[in-house]
Amino acid sequence: MDIARTPATPDGNPEMADAAPAPAAPPEIYRKDYRPFAWAVPATHLDFALGLEETEVTAKIEVARNPAAAPDPVLRLNGDGLELVSLAVDGAPFDGHAMDGNDLLITLPGNQHRVTIVTRVKPAENSQLMGLYASNGMLCTQCEAEGFRRITFFPDRPDVLSTYTVRMKGPKDRFPVLLSNGDRVRAGEDGATHWAEWHDPWPKPSYLFALVAGDLVALEDRFTTMTGRDVSLAIWVRADDLPRTRHAMEALKKAMRWDEEVFGREYDLGVFNIVAVGDFNMGAMENKGLNIFNTKYVLADPETATDGDYDGIEGVIAHEYFHNWSGNRVTCRDWFQLSLKEGFTVLRDQLFSQDMNSPAVKRIEDVRVLRSVQFPEDSGPLAHPIRPESFREISNFYTPTVYNKGAEVIRMMRTLAGPERFRAGTDLYFARHDGEAATCEDFVAAMEEGAGLDLARFRRWYSQAGTPRVRVEFAVADGRARLDLSQETPATPGQPVKEPVPIPLAVALHDRERNALGEERLIVLDEASASFDLGPAPQRPALSLNRGFSAPIAVEREVDPEELAYLARHDDDPFARYEAMQDLVVAHLLARAMGGEDAAGEDAIAEAFASVLGDPGIDDLMRGELMLLPGIAYLMEQVLLADPGALFTAREGLKAALGRRLSQPLASLHARASDVPFAMDASAKGARKVKSLALTLIAAADPARAAEMAATQYDGADNMTDRQGALMVLTGLPGAERTARLLDFYTRFRTNALVIDKWFSLQASSLHPQVLAHVRALADHPDFTLKNPNRVRALYMAFAGTPQGFHAPSGEGYRLIADLILALDPLNAQTAARFVPMLGRWRRIEPARAALMRGQLERIAAAPRLSRDTYEQVTRSLS
Incomplete structure (x- = not known):
């Protein structure tokens, strides 16, 4: 589709003569103003008459005055775009109510009442994907943070806890499966319709409510808890997706057992359901007993999912399950x-x-x-x-x-x-x-x-906001090692002055002369500055600092490249070894980006890389991490005003230099890894990882050779990891190999939405010099839609990470993202607002690009009827 563009005057500034006034700022809510809600809601009964076009919701809520709150006879029930059909209090029609914006206000005379509210909602029209909405013929909900108010009037805040009983009724042919929180307690049929009733005995806030109705099938399993309770497990998907659910089920069972063993947390219901949904704003949602997931984090098989996808599914399944205690019970x-x-x-x-x-x-x-x-x-x-x-x-x-x-x-x-x-x-x-x-x-x-x-x-x-910056001075005097540390957290909006924070730092000293590894110790910097005696100094000491990334800080230290190279080859802490390699590369790239040559730095990096490629003491998974160069986003953080183009050129130059210098060991690594048969163990996963990383370095030095190797890897691939890795390299290169494999990939997987997301993303994130034109063309592709967040992210989030595309000197990349935000905001404000921070980094970019980024933010800010989501992000980015 064609993304709407704001007309511009000849000088490039938006034409605002006929624009409507910008929206009034939404009210600001402060933590200091928190007050307990005046009414408790011990029980909630919901009755749904289900339909895609229209669903009627009858809510019966029991309310009682909250003794912990200041008394208030007014019961404020939040709503958002609801049609109020009827209202009753204690069984009698009630007219004594008022509307305050979207909220329903009911004045209640006594201490305890039953309020019955009937509302109508239109799921098929709900493109915001918050509340009750339709997804490919299925009804589902997303209520965090404030989606429940789009279903019925309710005190939609996380401190109002209630037990929920939910009854759903709908046509059997359209909604053969009816799911909600807790355990199913009753079900029945009535001609062409059927119904189910669910009850969750654990009090929960409204944001954890969930409902799913649709034509689904389940992979079922069981789990026995540590106290011997039997739990029924089910992952619900569309029939064609069922074969790709086994990995998610195994991840769920591993997470349940691990949480018992490591945190002592046992599951507390008789059933645990997961539903995969194709249209979803986030990754997943931890609704009590009924987790709703983006299909991206459920479906996997080797043909369609990469090793990264498998790891992502395992982690997200675990995350949402762990919420059962850290988020639901508490x-x-x-x-x-x-x-x-x-x-x-x-x-x-x-x-x-x-x-x-x-x-x-x-x-x-x-x-x-x-x-x-x-x-x-x-x-x-x-x-x-x-x-x-x-x-x-x-x-x-x-x-x-x-x-x-x-x-x-x-x-x-x-x-x-x-x-x-x-x-x-x-x-x-x-x-x-x-x-x-x-x-x-x-x-x-x-x-x-x-x-x-x-x-x-x-x-x-x-x-306090901001990343603490720790300045490090390391010296040896009288045979002892001394560490002088100071910390400072830069000013952030609303917080110009910061206090020192406690910073735990794991440190060790290595003897470079004897290649002896020192013992680790933990020190804590809790003042603005402090000195630490690290004991007797070894010969030619190398300082290994913030081992394991023991604190989320930025370290500022002048380090000899020779010391960094030593740590990159020999440090016994894997993260510290990785960090030394990163620091070595960052110093070189910043010097090159500012116009320097730094041949010595390139020599040290090549030597360290050669050591990594040939080190038999590390596995390929770790070898792959050590081969990864720092990303552009991280490099931009290292300077006050970044030139993305210069950084990109320097990074590509280093890749080419490494590809030339290490041509033979890289080719040998690629050949060795290619001989490893497919398996899901760590060794085979590591081989697939280094195979594609070696290919990227070869491509930077010898594109023609890499295109041939990548085409061969693609054609012979028996799994998505190898196929995607080869296609990633090919998308950045011109030529027939690129075109043929992109066409093959699309033809092979055109019916699989998640894999076609990859097809969009690979092209949008490529190193190809015409990436901006490619993204514009892909936005017009028949398979692209603004209505599916996965597809939007696949194309535009991927593009926003390309320094040569998004940060094109012409500013066309910035305009492309601004056009997207303006087109997407009326459809899905939450997803649209996620793109604003890319433009909001303008203050940290060199002046010419910064002016172009700011101009696009101002164009968005001036648009009429912006959502609260986008308005807040844009105005904060400009303020």
Whole structure:
């Protein structure tokens, strides 16, 4: 389809003469203003008369005055776009109500009442995919954060906990499967219709409500808990997708067992259902007993899913299951506490994935994600603490800071306490707050008492935005090693001055002369500056710092390239070895981007890479991590004003140099890995990883040779990992090999939506010099649609990561993303708003590009009828 574009005047500025005025700013909500809701809702009964075009919802809610809140006779029930059919109180029609915007206000005279509300909603028209909506003939829900108010009028806030009984009725032919939270207690038929009733005995907030109705089949299994309870498991999908659900089921069972063994958490219902949905704004949702997943994180087989897809499914399945305790049994008091459940659960799924796979590789992967998406957020206009103080639209705070940095903050507590004391702290937290809506402070207090920690200063991690920068001075005097550290957190919006935070740092000294590895120790920098005596100094010491990435900081240190090269070859800590390699490469690339030659740096990198390629002491999974060059997003964070074009040119130049210098060992590595037969064990997965990485370096140096090798790899592939790796290289190269394999890929997988997403993404993220034109053409492809978030992300998120496309000097890449935001916002505001931060980084870009990025933000801000989601992101990016 053609993405709508705003007309422009000849000088390139938007023509705004006839534009409607910008919307009024939505109200700002502050954490300090929290008050308990005046009414408790002990029980909720929902009755759905299901239909794709129209569904009628009858809600019967029992309300009672909340003794913990200030008395208020007005019951405020949130709504969003609802048709109110009828209202009754205690069984009698009730006219004493008023509307305040979208909210329904009911004045109640007594202390306890039953309120009955009938509403109508139109699922097929719900393109926002929040509340009750239709997806390819199926009805499903998404209620986090504020979607339940699109189903019925209700106190839609996380501290109002209620037990839910749900009855659904609909035509058997259209909705043969009827699912909701909890356990099914009754079912029946009535001619062409049938019904089912579900009951969830555990009080929950409305954001955890779920309903699914559709033509589905299930992979079924069972699980016996640690106390001997039998649980029925089912993964519900469309019939054609059933063969691709086994990996997800195995991941679920592994997660259930691991949570019992590591955190002592047992599942608490008789059934656990997962449903895969093709239209979904997020990855998955942890609704109590009925998890709803994006198909991307359920369906896999070797023909259609990469090794990364398999790992992603395992991690997301585990994440949503772990929420059963860290999010469901103990939920959030208010949305400012979002990291209470998300940061904690991300840590839990990271630890699980470490135990299921390679701990070293998983840790590096998690840090790479943090640095590529969260560090830029921390240094930009959208920076916020992991526990924000205010927001205008809560959907905008499902961010890398809340999730990924939140996980790192809790990981630091675990590092300080050790695994056993950390477990004692979490046990106390779960026991103390089971069945409650808790706060981040509640978690920290439980860790203090249960783990025996003093976290008074540590609380600053929750209230301060920004990435601490630690300056390191290392010296040897009188035979002893001395470490001088200082910390500073740069100013962020609304927080010009920062206090020191406790920073746990795992360190070790290595003797370069004797190639002796030193013992690790943990030090804590909790002042603005401090000095540490590291004991007797070895011969020619090499400092291994922040081992295991023990703290989410940026380290500033002048290090001899020779020392970095040594650590890149010999450090016994996998992350520290990876970090040394990254630092070695970053220093060289920054020098090249600023016009220098740095031949010595290139020599050191090539020597370190050669060591990695030939090191028999590491497996291929780890070898692959050490072969990865720093991404452009991370490189841009290393300078005050980045020139993406110069950084891209420097990075491609280094790839070409490594491809030339290491041509033979790279070819040998590719040949060795190609001889490894397909399997799902770590050795075979590692071989597939290094095979494609070797190909990318060869392609930078010798495109013709690489095209032939990639075509051969593609043609002989018996799995998606090898096929996608080859196609990734081919998409960046001109020639017949590229065209033929792209056509073959599309023809082979045209009926599989998830694989066609890959087809779009591979082209949009390619190194091809015409990538911008390719993306424009793909937006007109018959298989592209703005109505499916997966397809939108596959094309445009992939493109936004291309420095030569998105950051094209002409500014056309910026205009392309701005056009998308304007076209997508009326259809799906939540997805549209996710694209704004790409343009919001303008202050950290060189002036010419920065002006173009800002201009596109101003064009979006001036558009009429922007959603709250997009309006907040744009105005914060400009302010």
